[in-house]
Amino acid sequence: YEHPETHFEELALRFMDIRKRIYKFPKMGVKAKMIAVTTTSGTGSEVTPFAVVTDDATGQKYPLADYALTPDMAIVDANLVMDMPKSLCAFGGLDAVTHALEAYVSVLASEFSDGQALQALKLLKENLPASYHEGSKNPVARERVHSAATIAGIAFANAFLGVCHSMAHKLGSQFHIPHGLANALLICNVIRYNANDNPTKQ
DSSP, rough: OOTTTTTTGSSSSOOOOGGGGSSSSOOOSOOOOEEEESSSOOOOOGGSSEEEEOOOOTEEEEEOOGGGGGGGGEEGGGGGGOOOOHHHHHHHHHHHHHHHHHHHHOOTOOOHHHHHHHHHHHHHHHHHHHHHHGGGGHHHHHHHHHHHHHHHHHHHHHHHHHHHHHHHHHHHHHHHHHHHHHHHHHHHHHHHOOSSSOOOOO
């Protein structure tokens, strides 16, 4: 946000461990502080070191990952999502569910991220259906889903995500499918693929 001269096409298009800081980005936060105001309930990007830039001409998505991209402050105000359409509520909610699930089973998960992932899943299970069906008539459900999406974001910012999200980004850019829907189409098969007869978490 402070360096518009950066050429995204020069960055590698594969995910890398951002803790290693392989790429040296210009120092952020000198000219301005970034305050993220989330207007949907799903991405969690207001609290993560991840961003996606889409080339409108080609449809190519450029995922970026660096802790310097983490906003300095997040404003999570449910009043901004009370009038979200049902489709956006559903796709965002499913994205948040996938964030929490993948963060929970991540090889980088910890006792800190586990608590956040489980709390996000609990809030989504209890409130996403009502948020979808009742919308602004049930502001409590909308607020809890909005909070859950941010909590899931904190979880995956620390534990990272899995193969479902990797494939969903490609599926979405190739077939112009909303990201949350792409995750929903894949997550059950990913769970089956990753499952084993001796789970380490219950």
